[in-house]
Amino acid sequence: xxxxxxxxxxLAHLTGCSFLAQVERSSAPLARLGSRCRSxxxxxYANAELTIPPPPALLxxxxxxxxxxxxxxxSNISTRVQEAGGKxxxxxxxxxxxxxxxxxxxxxxxAFQTTNNMTLAISGSGHAAMEAALVNVVEPGDVVLxxxxxxxxxxxxDIAERIGGDVRRFVKPPGEMFTLQEIEQALVQHKPILFxxxxxxxxxxxVQEMDGIGPLCHKHNCLLLVDSVASLGGVPLYMDKQxxxxxxxxxxxxxxxxxxxxxxxxxxxxCQKIFNRRKKPTSLYLDMSWLSNIWGCDGSPRKYHHTTPxxxxxxxxxxxxxxxxxxxxxxxxxxxxNAEYLHKGIEDLGLKLFVKDKAIRLPTxxxxxxxxxxxxxxxxDFIMNKYQIEITGGLGPTIGKVxxxxxxxxxxxxxxxxxxxxxLKDALAQCKKSKH
Ligand SMILES: Cc1ncc(COP(=O)(O)O)c(C=O)c1O
Numbered sequence: 001x002x003x004x005x006x007x008x009x010x011l012a013h014l015t016g017c018s019f020l021a022q023v024e025r026s027s028a029p030l031a032r033l034g035s036r037c038r039s040x041x042x043x044x045y046a047n048a049e050l051t052i053p054p055p056p057a058l059l060x061x062x063x064x065x066x067x068x069x070x071x072x073x074x075s076n077i078s079t080r081v082q083e084a085g086g087k088x089x090x091x092x093x094x095x096x097x098x099x100x101x102x103x104x105x106x107x108x109x110x111a112f113q114t115t116n117n118m119t120l121a122i123s124g125s126g127h128a129a130m131e132a133a134l135v136n137v138v139e140p141g142d143v144v145l146x147x148x149x150x151x152x153x154x155x156x157x158d159i160a161e162r163i164g165g166d167v168r169r170f171v172k173p174p175g176e177m178f179t180l181q182e183i184e185q186a187l188v189q190h191k192p193i194l195f196x197x198x199x200x201x202x203x204x205x206x207v208q209e210m211d212g213i214g215p216l217c218h219k220h221n222c223l224l225l226v227d228s229v230a231s232l233g234g235v236p237l238y239m240d241k242q243x244x245x246x247x248x249x250x251x252x253x254x255x256x257x258x259x260x261x262x263x264x265x266x267x268x269x270x271c272q273k274i275f276n277r278r279k280k281p282t283s284l285y286l287d288m289s290w291l292s293n294i295w296g297c298d299g300s301p302r303k304y305h306h307t308t309p310x311x312x313x314x315x316x317x318x319x320x321x322x323x324x325x326x327x328x329x330x331x332x333x334x335x336x337x338n339a340e341y342l343h344k345g346i347e348d349l350g351l352k353l354f355v356k357d358k359a360i361r362l363p364t365x366x367x368x369x370x371x372x373x374x375x376x377x378x379x380x381d382f383i384m385n386k387y388q389i390e391i392t393g394g395l396g397p398t399i400g401k402v403x404x405x406x407x408x409x410x411x412x413x414x415x416x417x418x419x420x421x422x423x424l425k426d427a428l429a430q431c432k433k434s435k436h
Contacts, residue, residue: 067384068411070420071392072202072230072365074252074259075408077315078322081257085315092308100317101295101308107320108263111232111255111328112247114239119265120295121316122286123309126229126250129262131159132286133225133246136266136274137194140164145192145222147183150174150203151396152227156196163282168192174204174397175367177360180212187220193273194223200231203395205355205367205404207235214243223270229253232263233323234335234364234408245270251312254331254364256409257319260312331409332363338412339363342405345421349428354402364412367394367402373433376403382427389423 069076077085090097101120108119122129134156138144144165146157149172160167168190172178178197187195195217199208210226217224223245228237233254239247248264251257266274266288274288281287290305292298323331343353343361346368354367370376376393380403383389394402405420407413 066388068387068389068416068419070405070407070411070416071390072253072395072404072406073250073408075254075256075406075411077256077258078319078410080322081315081318084318085258085311087311087314089310092310093302093304097308097310097313098296098302100313104313104317104320105295105297107317107324108265110324111249111263111320112228112239112265113237113241113328114247114265114267116239116265116267118267118271118288118292118297119263120291120297121251121313122248122262122264122291123260123306123312124262125252125259126227126248126262127155128286129229129248129250129264130156130227131283132264132288132291133248133266134159134165134196135163135281135283135286136288137223137225137246137270138163138165139277139279141166142194143168143190143192145170145186145190145195147178147195147197147208148172149176149178149206149208150198150201150398152198152201152203152229153196154396156225156227160196174201174401175206175355177206177208180216183213184216184220187216187222191220192222194225196225196227198227199237200228200235200362200364202230202362202365202404202406203398205353205362205365205402206360207231207362209360210237210242210244214245217245218243218269223273229262230365231362233328233331234412235362236332239265240267251316251319253406254335254409254412255316255319255323256411257315258312260309261316335363335407335412338407338414338417339366341414342366342407342417342421345417346424349421349425351424354398364406364408366405366407367398368405370401370403371428374428374431375434376400378431378434379403379424379427382431383420383423386426387419387423389420391420391424 104121105119122132138160142165144160145168146153147170148154157167157169170186197208214224225246226244229250230253232249245267251261252259293300294302294305351371352369354369355361380391380393383391392404
């Protein structure tokens with residue numbers, strides 16, 4: 001292995017000691033600092049043989065290929081969002097940054113259709129928002145009922161168990177949704193303090209009907225927590241009207257923003273639970289008493305908690321601005337129309353949609369039953385290699401069972417549907433059937 005040794009002049013330059021050596025002659029205190037610095041530089045020099053060279057790949061320019069992301073997320077980001085994320089940063093505690101955060105909060109209130117004061121973006125992906133919701137609300141021993149009709153409920157159950165919650169799994173086969181009657185039975189049986197459900201189940205391609213679940217939960221003294229990572233902006237959802245107590249999402253799907261800033265909102269009932277806990281939540285990073293302060297929700301002067309992802313927030317601000325300009329209802333309609341167009345094209349190719357009931361097909365992420373005889377990965381690899389288009393296989397309980405196509409935000413066009421249908425047709429003709 002080649003060794004890189006830092007030479008003394010370079011060290012002096014790095015530590016600023018040549019400058020200190022000059023002033024040392026005229027200033028006694030600085031001279032003392034200078035001599036301390038010199039001995040530091042000598043001791044550093046004595047141990048300065050680096051054994052790990054700079055990685056050769058880092059000495060090459062960054063290369064990012066162009067790809068059309070038509071999987072379940074992330075989706076491509078718009079030029080406007082890219083430009084916002086490429087701006088020079090300002091300080092995370094600057095007044096201009098707080099103004100941007102206030103605008104983001106208003107944008108999330110619009111996207112969620114809520115007036116909740118406790119509305120913000122978590123510094124992290126959708127999982128971080130899921131964890132923030134659970135770690136703040138659930139205390140050890142609390143009974144938590146988790147609706148599982150794909151992979152996301154299982155993730156929520158795992159998080160709630162780590163917190164010490166008494167988790168009750170309420171499982172349906174992927175491809176189906178929960179009925180109000182089933183939910184009420186489970187609420188009566190388990191008497192949970194919290195019910196979790198996924199609105200847009202991106203692993204199965206199902207949209208869960210939300211009307212009526214909130215009132216049922218409240219009738220049984222239970223809070224309702226909803227995951228809208230794969231549905232926000234693409235499927236109608238009304239946090240306040242549908243009595244949802246806690247709602248979170250992600251930035252990288254319909255919003256066409258880089259991952260890393262996840263919208264989250266709590267209503268007053270949820271805040272009551274959070275701020276009357278017996279003990280602090282186990283996560284400091286996701287503690288809502290800190291986060292509510294940095295997002296200006298508690299009315300107190302903002303204090304440093306963590307350095308927020310400044311450019312990520314610029315990008316989220318622009319993504320929410322685009323959604324506000326397009327209008328939620330227009331966006332919902334666009335996603336529904338283009339999903340139906342894609343579904344027809346898939347059936348015209350002789351393929352079967354995984355979700356049998358048309359009424360519960362998720363417009364943002366479509367699942368296709370893996371065509372008989374084919375290896376799903378041969379199809380996704382072929383489409384990536386030949387067309388630079390991402391579509392994916394299943395996840396969790398749908399691995400090996402489905403192919404997934406996402407048309408979200410700026411990627412939600414008939415032209416993209418046509419492109420991916422052409423690529424699928426080609427894949428079916430070119431990939432060998434390897435299964436019998
Ligand atoms: C419905 C749903 N919930 C949660 C997540 C997790 O989000 P992230 O990957 O941003 O952590 C995803 C990601 O695909 C999702 O589709």
